[in-house]
Amino acid sequence: MRSTRETRRNIQRVAMIPAIGFALLCVFLAYWQVVAAPDLRASPHNTRARDRINKIEPGEVLDRRGNTLLGVVRENDEWKRTYPEGEFVCHITGYNENSGVQRTLREALLGIGEYESPWAEFVEGPLEGNDVTLTVDLDAQKLATRLLRGQRGAVVALDAQSGAILTMVSAPAYDPARVLASQWDYQMFQQDPNKPEINRALQGVYPPGSVIKVLSAAAVLDLDRVRRDTEFECTGEHTIDGSTITCPRTHGTVTLDRALQVSCNTTFAQLGSFLTADEFVDYFGRLHLQQRAQVPLPSSQGSVADFSDDRADVLLAESLIGQGETLVTPFAIARMTLAIATGGMAVDPHLVDRVSSPSGATVRASRTREKDRAISAETARAVAGMMVNVVEEGTGGVAGIRGIEVAGKTGSAQNPHGRAHSWFTAFAPADNPRVVVSVVVENAGAGSEAAGPIVREMMAYLLGTR
Amino acid sequence: MTAIHDGRRTELLLLLFAALIVGIGGVLVCLGMGRPILQATRGLAVVGAIIAGAMMLDLADPRRDRWLLPIVAVLAGLGFLLLWQLNTSEASRQLVWMITGSGMMVAVYYLIEDVRDLSRLKYTSGVLGLLLVGVTLAFGVEKGGSGRWLDVGGLFTFQPVEVVKILMCIFLAGYIAARWDLLREDTRGVAGFQMPRLRHIAPLVLMVVFALAIFVGQRDLGAAVLFFGLFVAMTYMATGRKAYSLIALVLFAGGSVAAYYAFPHVATRVDMWLNPWLEPTGRSYQILQALFALAEGGLLGAGFATGGGATIPAATTDLIFVVAAQQMGLAGAVAIVLLFALAAHRSFAIAWQSTDSFGALLAAGLAVVFSLQTLVIIGGVTKLIPLTGITLPFMSYGGTSVIVNFIALALLMAVSRDCVPGGSER
Numbered sequence: 053m054r055s056t057r058e059t060r061r062n063i064q065r066v067a068m069i070p071a072i073g074f075a076l077l078c079v080f081l082a083y084w085q086v087v088a089a090p091d092l093r094a095s096p097h098n099t100r101a102r103d104r105i106n107k108i109e110p111g112e113v114l115d116r117r118g119n120t121l122l123g124v125v126r127e128n129d130e131w132k133r134t135y136p137e138g139e140f141v142c143h144i145t146g147y148n149e150n151s152g153v154q155r156t157l158r159e160a161l162l163g164i165g166e167y168e169s170p171w172a173e174f175v176e177g178p179l180e181g182n183d184v185t186l187t188v189d190l191d192a193q194k195l196a197t198r199l200l201r202g203q204r205g206a207v208v209a210l211d212a213q214s215g216a217i218l219t220m221v222s223a224p225a226y227d228p229a230r231v232l233a234s235q236w237d238y239q240m241f242q243q244d245p246n247k248p249e250i251n252r253a254l255q256g257v258y259p260p261g262s263v264i265k266v267l268s269a270a271a272v273l274d275l276d277r278v279r280r281d282t283e284f285e286c287t288g289e290h291t292i293d294g295s296t297i298t299c300p301r302t303h304g305t306v307t308l309d310r311a312l313q314v315s316c317n318t319t320f321a322q323l324g325s326f327l328t329a330d331e332f333v334d335y336f337g338r339l340h341l342q343q344r345a346q347v348p349l350p351s352s353q354g355s356v357a358d359f360s361d362d363r364a365d366v367l368l369a370e371s372l373i374g375q376g377e378t379l380v381t382p383f384a385i386a387r388m389t390l391a392i393a394t395g396g397m398a399v400d401p402h403l404v405d406r407v408s409s410p411s412g413a414t415v416r417a418s419r420t421r422e423k424d425r426a427i428s429a430e431t432a433r434a435v436a437g438m439m440v441n442v443v444e445e446g447t448g449g450v451a452g453i454r455g456i457e458v459a460g461k462t463g464s465a466q467n468p469h470g471r472a473h474s475w476f477t478a479f480a481p482a483d484n485p486r487v488v489v490s491v492v493v494e495n496a497g498a499g500s501e502a503a504g505p506i507v508r509e510m511m512a513y514l515l516g517t518r
Numbered sequence: 519m520t521a522i523h524d525g526r527r528t529e530l531l532l533l534l535f536a537a538l539i540v541g542i543g544g545v546l547v548c549l550g551m552g553r554p555i556l557q558a559t560r561g562l563a564v565v566g567a568i569i570a571g572a573m574m575l576d577l578a579d580p581r582r583d584r585w586l587l588p589i590v591a592v593l594a595g596l597g598f599l600l601l602w603q604l605n606t607s608e609a610s611r612q613l614v615w616m617i618t619g620s621g622m623m624v625a626v627y628y629l630i631e632d633v634r635d636l637s638r639l640k641y642t643s644g645v646l647g648l649l650l651v652g653v654t655l656a657f658g659v660e661k662g663g664s665g666r667w668l669d670v671g672g673l674f675t676f677q678p679v680e681v682v683k684i685l686m687c688i689f690l691a692g693y694i695a696a697r698w699d700l701l702r703e704d705t706r707g708v709a710g711f712q713m714p715r716l717r718h719i720a721p722l723v724l725m726v727v728f729a730l731a732i733f734v735g736q737r738d739l740g741a742a743v744l745f746f747g748l749f750v751a752m753t754y755m756a757t758g759r760k761a762y763s764l765i766a767l768v769l770f771a772g773g774s775v776a777a778y779y780a781f782p783h784v785a786t787r788v789d790m791w792l793n794p795w796l797e798p799t800g801r802s803y804q805i806l807q808a809l810f811a812l813a814e815g816g817l818l819g820a821g822f823a824t825g826g827g828a829t830i831p832a833a834t835t836d837l838i839f840v841v842a843a844q845q846m847g848l849a850g851a852v853a854i855v856l857l858f859a860l861a862a863h864r865s866f867a868i869a870w871q872s873t874d875s876f877g878a879l880l881a882a883g884l885a886v887v888f889s890l891q892t893l894v895i896i897g898g899v900t901k902l903i904p905l906t907g908i909t910l911p912f913m914s915y916g917g918t919s920v921i922v923n924f925i926a927l928a929l930l931m932a933v934s935r936d937c938v939p940g941g942s943e944r
Contacts, residue, residue, distance in 0.1 A: 058758055060871075062755045062756075062758045063755050064870055066754060067863065067885070070862050070866075070885075070886075071862075073889070073893040074855055074892075074893070076897075077855050077893065077896050077897060081848055081851045081852060081855070081900055084809055084813060084900060085816055085817065085843065085847060085851065086816065088813065092810055093810075093814065
C-alpha cells in the first residue's frame, strides 16, 4: 500500500468529524436536561408530572379520634375519593380536588413538594401520600349538623386551651357523593339559592349585632376610660347627629356590667364618647376580627365602617352595638371569644393536628401558635366576669348549664334580609376555660332563641365527653 | 508475548467491570420491578455472552483489539436493562439476539481466515446489497418508526438496511482499494477541480445514487444520510481531496432542499425539528416526548430502574437513548455518549493503524457507519438534527440490528488481527 502516512492522516481527519458531533451531542444534552428542563417540565403538553401524581395513593383525612372523614378507594386503575361522613364534614372535605382541604392540603395528602420523600418509592413500594389528622371531633360535627338542620347558619367550637378547632359546621350542608352523582345533581347544587357550597363558618360575613359589645366593653375597659360599675342612663333611645339608636326597653340607670347583661344599646352607643373611631378599629384588629382564618380553607375577612366621612360619630355608635357597616365571620367571633377566655391573648386557632407519613411517622405537627396580647389580663378577666353575668342574670340564660359557669353573649343582628340573625358566643368553664362555642343562625331572631340552645347543647357535649 | 497477555488481562478486567455495572443495574431493576433478585443474572447473561465471546476469539487468535468488547458489553448490558423495564417479552428476545450475536461474532472471526480475502467479494456484496434494497422496496413492510422490514417466507422478519450497511462497507472498501491509485492520480481538471475519470468512479457513484434514491424512496431518511455520509467519507479517505467533500456537501444541501419540497415526509421531519411546538399532540408528539424525557432526567436522572417509557413512542427501539437519559440524567447520558465516542475512536484507530488499504477502508467505513448512526439518532432526539428513525447500535431492541452490529464488530476485530501490527491492542 502506498502513502500509508497520507491515508492515516485522511482517516484521522475524517474521525474528527464524529468527534465534533459527539461533543455537540453533550452540549445539546446539557441544554435540554439542565438549561431548558424547567420550562419543559412545566409545559402544559408534558403529562409526566400529572401521570406521576395520579399514581400516588392520596392520604386520608381523619378527625381527632381517627375517624375517616375523607377516604380513598381504587377504582378503574384510578384513586377515587370517598366521603364516608358525607354532609357532616362536607365543608372541610370539599367535594372534589379543587375544594375543601383536598385543594389546600393537596401537597401534604399526595406527599409531594415540601412533604416529599424521594426514597419513598424505593423503600416503601408504591407511592402513598400522607394522612392528615384534623382537630375536629366527628361526633361534635354530627351534633352541630343536627342542631342546625333546616336552618342557615354556622357553629364554631374551639378548644380554649390549645386553640384547636373542635367543630366547624355550616348549614345548609350537602352530601359530596350525592352532589357528584350526576350532572343534574351538580347543577342543582351549584344553583341552590341557599348556597350550600359556602362554608358560612369561615366565609359568611354577618353584622355581629350585640356580640360585638364584648369588644366594645373590652376596648373602653382596656383604655381605662370606663369601669364595670360606671353608670349610664338609658332612656330607651340615644340620638347622635340626628340619628337615633333605640333600646327595646328603657333600662333606666345601669352600670356597664348591667348594660352588657341586658344588652343595652343606648349605653353602648354612649361609649362613643369615651373612645375614638381609630381606637375602636385598633381593638377590632387586635382581637383578630378583621383577619382571615389561619387554616387551610377559604375564609373571608371582617370589615368595619369607613369612619372618614362626616357621619363618623353615628357610625361609631352603630359599630359599638354591632349594627351598621361592621361585618364579621362566625369564626372571627369565636376567635375574639377565645381571646377573652385565654386572658387577653389573641390566638389563631388551627385545624390541622398533624400530617403523618404512610409509615405512621409524624411529618408535621401543629405548632403552638404565636400569641399576641390583645387586651390586658385584667380587662379580659373583667369582660369574662361580665359575660358570666350575662348567662346567669341576663339575656344569655338559655345557655346556662347546671354546675358549670358559662360566660356568653347574645346578639341579634338587624339585616336587610328579614328577621335578625341570631348570635350567641360563649366559653366555659369561666374560671378555667376549656371550650369556646360561637353560633349564628340566619334570620332566626334573638340570640337567646335560636343560637343559645345550640351553644348549650354543644357545650354540654364538649365538656361532658372530654 | 507479554504485550498480548497484558492486553488480555486489561480486557478481562474491563469486562468484569462492565459485568459489575450491569450486575448492580440488574439488581436495581429487580428491586424496582419487584422481581426476585436472582433475575439480575439476566443482565449478566448479556455481559457473560460477550466475555465468553472474547475468550473464544482469543482461542482463534489473540492478537486483536482489546477495547471495543468492554465498551460494547456496557452498552449492550445497559440497553438490555432498559429494555427489560419497558417490555419484558422484547427483553427476553433481545437476550437471545445478544447471545446469538456474540456467537455470530465468534463464527465470523473464525470463518474469515484473512480479512483481506473479503475484498474479492466486493461486487458480490454490492450486488447483494442492491438486491436486498430492491426486494425490500418491492416487498418490504413498514413497522413502527424504524424503517422497512423484510418478511422471509413468514419465517422471520429482518431489517435489510442493517445488513446493507455492512455489504456497502465491503463493496466501497474493496472497490476503492483496488482503484486507489487511479482515483488519486488519473484525474482531469473539471471546472477548476481535479476529478477522477468518470470510468473509474462511475460504478461507485451509480451504486450510491441508486442506493440513496431507493432509501429516500422508501422513506428511510436515516439510512439515506448514513449511506451518503459513508460514500463521502470513503472518497475523501481514499483521495484526500477536499474538493470532493465540498461538492458532496453542496449536493447534500441541494438534495436536502429538494427533498424538503418534494417529499412531504421529509418536510414533516424538518418542520417538527424547527418548531416542535407546532403540533404537540400530532406530528411533533414524538420529538416533544423525547425532550420531556430528557428534561425529566435533569442532571442526575429520575433514578435507574424507574421505568417511564410509557409516554415515549418507539421507546424500546429508536428512542431507547432518551429512556436512558431520563433515568440516568445528564451524567448518565453523557457517559453513554462518551462510550459511543470511545467505540468510534477505537474503530477509527484500527483503520489508521491498518497496513492494508482494504483493511483500513473497511474498518474506517464501519467506524463511519457506527458513528453516523449514533449521531443521527441521538442528534435526532436532542434536536441537533431532524429526528429520523434509526436504531442505536447495541442498545435498541431488534434482532437484525444486534446481530449485524456484532458482525461488524467481528470484522473490526479481524482487521485489527490481520492488518494491524501487534493487533492494535495498545
